[in-house]
Amino acid sequence: MEIISFEKAQETVLKSSFRMTTEKVSFTDSLYRVLAEDIASDMDMPPFNKATVDGFACRRCDLGRVLDLAGTIAAGSHSREEISENICFRIMTGASVPAGADMVFMVEDSHINPDGKVSYTGAFSKDNISKRGEDIKKGDTVLKQGKLISPQDIAVMASVGHTSVIVSAMPKVTVISSGDELVEPSEKPGISKIRNSNAYQLMAQLKRAGAMGEYLGIAGDNESVTYDILTHALSVSDIVLITGGVSMGDFDFVPSVMERAGVKILFSRVNVQPGKPTTFGVHPKAIVFGLPGNPVSSFLQFELLVRPVICEMMGCQFVPVTFSLPMKDSFTRRTTDRMAWIPVVISKDGRVSPVEYHGSAHISALASADGIIMLPEGKKTIEKGEVVSVRQI
Numbered sequence: 209m210e211i212i213s214f215e216k217a218q219e220t221v222l223k224s225s226f227r228m229t230t231e232k233v234s235f236t237d238s239l240y241r242v243l244a245e246d247i248a249s250d251m252d253m254p255p256f257n258k259a260t261v262d263g264f265a266c267r268r269c270d271l272g273r274v275l276d277l278a279g280t281i282a283a284g285s286h287s288r289e290e291i292s293e294n295i296c297f298r299i300m301t302g303a304s305v306p307a308g309a310d311m312v313f314m315v316e317d318s319h320i321n322p323d324g325k326v327s328y329t330g331a332f333s334k335d336n337i338s339k340r341g342e343d344i345k346k347g348d349t350v351l352k353q354g355k356l357i358s359p360q361d362i363a364v365m366a367s368v369g370h371t372s373v374i375v376s377a378m379p380k381v382t383v384i385s386s387g388d389e390l391v392e393p394s395e396k397p398g399i400s401k402i403r404n405s406n407a408y409q410l411m412a413q414l415k416r417a418g419a420m421g422e423y424l425g426i427a428g429d430n431e432s433v434t435y436d437i438l439t440h441a442l443s444v445s446d447i448v449l450i451t452g453g454v455s456m457g458d459f460d461f462v463p464s465v466m467e468r469a470g471v472k473i474l475f476s477r478v479n480v481q482p483g484k485p486t487t488f489g490v491h492p493k494a495i496v497f498g499l500p501g502n503p504v505s506s507f508l509q510f511e512l513l514v515r516p517v518i519c520e521m522m523g524c525q526f527v528p529v530t531f532s533l534p535m536k537d538s539f540t541r542r543t544t545d546r547m548a549w550i551p552v553v554i555s556k557d558g559r560v561s562p563v564e565y566h567g568s569a570h571i572s573a574l575a576s577a578d579g580i581i582m583l584p585e586g587k588k589t590i591e592k593g594e595v596v597s598v599r600q601i
């Protein structure tokens with residue numbers, strides 16, 4: 209199968225995705241879910257003319273006079289009495305401003321005379337009233353479908369009383385490791401063995417991406433075990449991730465097992481570094497990624513190809529966080545035939561340097577990186593001071 213460009217791979221993956229169904233959850237359980245409805249306000253906000261400071265409510269035209277104190281209005285209460293000439297009410301932040309008052313002057317700008325009357329001592333005062341409906345009008349859309357729900361959105365839902373919310377179902381994603389060299393992290397690896405880091409890295413990446421991950425274990429380099437686990441995975445998943453076994457080695461039979469399990473392979477080589485052997489296929493019920501075994505490659509191809517499709521399936525466009533910053537020193541790479549993604553650190557003064565990086569198995573280098581930068585095919589050198597787009601990882 210021919211090698212395809214990274215852009216083509218990205219397009220193929222997004223085109224092969226399908227939309228998740230929706231479900232209703234409590235708004236308190238909706239953090240990082242994708243909103244599947246528009247939410248409108250059931251009331252004006254603020255719902256009444258609200259004092260924004262602690263002070264005295266009165267008529268602006270009476271500011272120069274000595275005012276009678278008619279009472280106190282605490283937050284949560286209101287006055288039935290209207291403000292009339294030469295009258296003020298002591299009022300607390302958040303309380304309802306009485307009818308007839310067009311301003312609230314601050315406690316700091318007041319003097320209480322011995323007879324209990326109140327004078328304004330300031331030079332200029334703002335109204336200090338937040339007007340009814342000035343933030344939101346009843347019926348206004350406050351949150352739009354497709355939004356990734358943040359803590360601030362939960363505050364909005366709370367304020368409009370939207371206590372159960374329709375969100376996209378989370379894709380179920382199964383994770384399979386392959387490789388006879390792998391042992392689980394709690395074990396001490398014997399001679400020529402290493403610990404399985406990819407599966408746990410992927411499970412964490414899935415959690416961050418808002419998907420529901422399930423780890424199915426190590427398939428070894430055993431064709432029939434891999435087939436059995438994959439067949440099970442296909443019956444219970446929206447997305448299957450297998451790491452390792454996709455390169456050109458004698459025991460790299462993941463692509464052939466995928467085909468035998470009914471997966472139609474759409475690409476198996478991408479012109480990107482790291483992650484060239486990334487393999488992708490479709491099945492009637494699920495999409496399947498064969499990710500490279502090297503942990504850095506697996507991490508990056510998840511971020512670049514899998515994470516956006518998880519968002520897409522939930523009806524939300526994935527927009528990576530990027531920063532435009534200058535390079536600290538120039539950087540030159542040896543070959544330019546592939547698009548490259550390079551882990552970088554950002555120094556305190558905001559300059560970018562590649563991390564010291566020995567290749568795609570160097571997990572600790574990736575752990576120290578703040579982000580990644582991309583060099584397109586054909587670009588060999590980034591000059592010192594050149595502004596690059598750092599994608600947060």
Ligand code: AMP
Nearest residue numbers: 385404405406452453454455500501502
């Ligand atoms: P493969 O893609 O199977 O050829 O593996 C490429 C490299 O990644 C090899 O050095 C493997 O030992 C390593 N590798 C494969 N799977 C994992 C894993 N789950 N965790 C850590 N390293 C792995």
Ligand code: MG
Nearest residue numbers: 386387452453
């Ligand atoms: Mg292997």
